[in-house]
Amino acid sequence: LASTALLLPSARCLFDQPVQVKVEGLRSRQKGVVFSSSATYRTDGSGKIDLLRDPSLSGSYFGVEPMGLLWSMKAETLHKRFQKSCALNPHVVKFSVHEEDREDRMLAEVTNERPLTGNGVSRVPVKGRNFQGVLFTPPEGPFPAVLDLCTLMSEKRASLLASRGFMVLTVPVYTDHPDNIKQMHLDHFKEAVDFLQQQPKVGSKGVGIMARSKGGDIALSLAAFVSGVKAVVSINGCNAVVSVPLYYQNHQIISPLGSDITKLITTESGASIIKYGLGDPLAEENKYSLVPTEQAKGHFLFVASEDDLNWDSKAYMDQMAERLKHHGKENFETLCYPGAGHLLEPPYGPYCPSSFHRIVHHVVLWGGEARAHAEAEVHLWSKIQEFFRTHLSCDAAQTKAKS
Structure with a gap:
């Protein structure tokens, strides 16, 4: 046989x-x-x-x-x-x-x-005045609209979410080498939000945003300052704006949270732990770096990996939740994954314990234990879809009005 x-x-x-x-x-x-x-x-x-x-x-x-x-x-x-x-x-x-x-x-x-793209899903590169990205649209419609803010250009998360019935525009936070970027403009990302809302196949009254790491503080800022943002998934993000100042309508609105390169911990493998390199967002000198999330009208899903070695993500998540509670807000959920590392992705990809970090120019440890990390990815992927479906309800009549 x-x-x-x-x-x-x-x-x-x-x-x-x-x-x-x-x-x-x-x-x-x-x-x-x-x-x-x-x-x-x-x-x-x-x-x-x-x-x-x-x-x-x-x-x-x-x-x-x-x-x-x-x-x-x-x-x-x-x-x-x-x-x-x-x-x-x-x-x-x-x-x-x-x-x-x-x-x-x-x-x-x-x-x-x-494959990363389901049957019938179209992939169209788009270029606006101040943004560029790739738009994924499933067949038929209407669909909820989601902006995927990836730190550096990547289509995997966006194309897979589109294959689950969402219109997704993926836009990188860094369009140039990170060393060349001295400030970021929220207007550029707002343009991407507006572009999504104008698509004829979009049925949701607002857009969702998903982001990890540096993209998280941009996503929070969009929710706080831009109307039409109804749901934000922030994965291992910070509650303060990291690295460079954030501008909106030609004015600086948030100062950057500083970092200290001397706080890197080098391990025997040659990879560094950079978790302790960022400043304390709650320190008095950093109060103008915090994102005023209490201004947001939409809902938040804050996600943190307990074994994140890139950032102190669990602490940042707890601080965001505490800030919203302090302002009497209940428009948020928190999700915590013990044993998971920084790089939470759609499930069933190879777990990555360490790699070269293109922003800090070091090989870094991302944290996590392979099995627990893989389980977290399966759970989170389902939760993201459920969260967006809950908070981005589709209205067929609205879609017809756009066409």
Whole structure:
């Protein structure tokens, strides 16, 4: 009987969808190695392996982890991050099965193609007067509208969210080398918000914004100063404006929170912990760096990873929640993930413990433990979609009025 490797429900699926890996036709109680990351499994009495049921006995992870072969993948060299900046190219994963101690003998092989864009979703580069990005639109409509503020240009999160029924415009916070940017203008991002609201297929009365890290303080500022922002997801963001001053309508509205390069902690691997490098947002000298989130009319979902080694994200989240409570506001939710690191992404990508940080010019530790981080990504991705659907209700009549 020939050995076969199966991917259910299909060998082709969206990047953020789980697959079931099964192997059949092996000898009874035979051990095999699934290659990519690697894990050792023992077949059952029928010569089958099912990753939904069977535990990994050794390798990149242990125990029953149906998607462990994906999130535990590692690069051959240290400090490399899995990047999918353009949504046009699918993530292709090859699963192969080998007999233990016989790496040269392949028993079965199957390829999993994981596109970043769902069927019928259009991808259109757009350029405004002061912003540039990529617009993803699902077929038909109307749709809730979301602005994805990525720190540096990336299409993965936007294209996958569009594949779940949202119109998404992804815009980078840094359009030039970060060292060249001495100030940021909220007007430029407002232009992107306005552009989204004018799209004929948008059915929501306002827009949502999702952002991580530096994009978070821009998202909070848009909610505080710009009308039409109804829902903000801030992932491991700061409650103060970081690095450069923020301007709006030709006036500086928020001063930058300073940093101290001497507070970097270098580890044996060569990667640095930069968590303690930012100033204290609540210190008296930094009070003009805080974003006045109490001015916002929309809703917030604050997300923090407890093991974030880039920023003290949990403290910032708690401070944001406390500020809103102090002003009598209840328009926010908080989500905390123990064991997760800074780089929370859509699920089933390889976990990245460290890589080169293009803003601070250091290899840094991002924090997190691989399994807990992967679980957080699955939960958060579902929560983001639920939050936007709740707070960006669609009105078909409004869509018709635009067309």
